Amino acid sequence: MLIYNFLISTINETKKLSIDSKDKNTVKDKDKFKYAAKDIAKYINKYIYKYRDILNNKKQLLVKKIFYKKINFLWKKDLHNLIKKNIPPKEWYKIKSIEWNNKEISKNLKSPVILKKNGSYHLNIYAYLLNEDYSALVIQYNLTNIKNKNLIWEFSRTFKTKSFTN
Numbered sequence: 001m002l003i004y005n006f007l008i009s010t011i012n013e014t015k016k017l018s019i020d021s022k023d024k025n026t027v028k029d030k031d032k033f034k035y036a037a038k039d040i041a042k043y044i045n046k047y048i049y050k051y052r053d054i055l056n057n058k059k060q061l062l063v064k065k066i067f068y069k070k071i072n073f074l075w076k077k078d079l080h081n082l083i084k085k086n087i088p089p090k091e092w093y094k095i096k097s098i099e100w101n102n103k104e105i106s107k108n109l110k111s112p113v114i115l116k117k118n119g120s121y122h123l124n125i126y127a128y129l130l131n132e133d134y135s136a137l138v139i140q141y142n143l144t145n146i147k148n149k150n151l152i153w154e155f156s157r158t159f160k161t162k163s164f165t166n
Contacts, residue, residue, distance in 0.1 A: 067134035068108040070161045075139065076112040078157060089153045091143060094119040101126045105137070122146050135162040 082088055096119030100106035105127045113123060122144050130136035140156040 063134055064108070067137075067161055071137050071159050072109055074159045074161075075109070075157075078159070079112045088155070089143070091121050091145075091152050095121050095123045095143070096146060098123045098125060100124075102128060105129075120146055121152065130158065130160075133162075136160045 083092075093114075094116055095113060096116060098111055098113060098115065099122065101124065106125075109127070111125065124142040124144065126138075126140040126142065128138055130138055137159050138156065139159065141154060142151060143153040144151050
């Protein structure tokens with residue numbers, strides 16, 4: 001809207017310029033118009049680049065949001081399949097607490113692991129992006145005994161949301 005108002009006011013100013021070539025002020029007014037046109041072009045370019053940056057940021061946020069939505073789905077499905085195949089140890093069902101190594105990722109993902117108030121095990125979840133383009137995420141589980149800090153089990157999974165090409 002700001003650009004629009006600026007352009008309208010500039011157009012109105014140029015309409016006021018004298019077209020009569022005999023007028024001494026015409027040359028000055030034409031010079032004013034030329035400089036005003038250059039200023040307008042700079043101003044428009046500045047806002048075009050700002051707008052492109054805004055669009056790129058919004059696109060990146062959308063890509064990120066879709067990525068984490070897919071990962072949440074894949075992670076829940078994968079964990080369900082692991083439990084169905086009896087891969088996690090019996091201690092898995094006695095997890096009292098979870099700690100994430102990556103706060104940024106933990107804000108965007110919801111752990112499908114069920115916690116038990118009277119559990120005696122702690123789960124560390126190490127999660128990191130495999131690529132910066134939000135195409136894959138690695139999640140590693142480290143299950144430890146809360147009392148003696150012994151590592152009970154560790155397991156890692158890679159979740160891909162896009163196919164990789166060589």
